[in-house]
Amino acid sequence: MNLVFFGPPGSGKGTQAKLLKNKFNIPHISLGDMLRDEVRAESEIGKRAGEIMNAGKLVPDELTIELTRERLKKPDCQQGFILDGFPRSLLQAEALEQILNDLQMKLDKVVYFQVDEDEVVGRLSGRRSCKKCGAVYHIKFNQPRVAGRCDNDGEMLCQRPDDAEAAIRTRFEVYARQTLPVLEGYRQANLLATVAAQGEIDDVFARVLAAINDGGHQA
Ligand code: AP5
16 A cells, blocks of 8 residues: 655654554655654765754755655565655655656555644654654653653653754744645545544554545545
């Protein structure tokens, strides 16, 4: 199954994608994670992207388009994939269509995580993640077994620089202005499956599974 996970910052795309990846054994392709890897590696892409990401803005389209093209070419995507955080602009949506055409693939569903902005601001300010393995926690809603330490490898958990208040505000503005307009095309193409992303993580996951199986309802 070839899926795009779409929704505002903090709507739970990454959390749900990790659950689905484990259930279906298909790769979770997170553009945010890939870009953070580039920043850590101090690559050319990372050097261009780091400050932009910390400020909560979108990195240049050509970088994310190339990263996505190269990742989707890898053999593990043949059985399906979960694309999380791409496309985020109309230009990226067009590029994705072209990439999939070139690779003779097509999207099965775009899962849209619908959630109140007030709720997600609280989620983002309480998010903590492991730099080593990428596991994501929340200080209230999704706690590690030992406070401040990753369950998988015991590493110290940290806060993402773009989860600071000013950057969160910018991310929501950018989402509303540049990303949300992308939804309309998917609605018209009858690909949209809307999931209410409020409530317990397991309950949201049950809704994701239902949406994937029956197409969910069009928003
Ligand atoms: P990215 O890392 O993709 O950030 P984002 O889209 O803002 O999404 P988040 O990771 O913040 O949230 P999420 O929806 O995955 O929520 P999560 O599951 O973590 O991108 C970062 C940056 O990279 C961008 O700002 C941009 O600069 C750049 N970038 C990436 N892609 C790009 C592109 N295509 N073009 C240009 N630039 C790009 O959950 C959040 C928290 O809530 C966690 O603590 C979690 O434990 C908790 N939580 C999850 N579900 C629930 C629940 N049901 N109830 C309570 N808490 C919950």
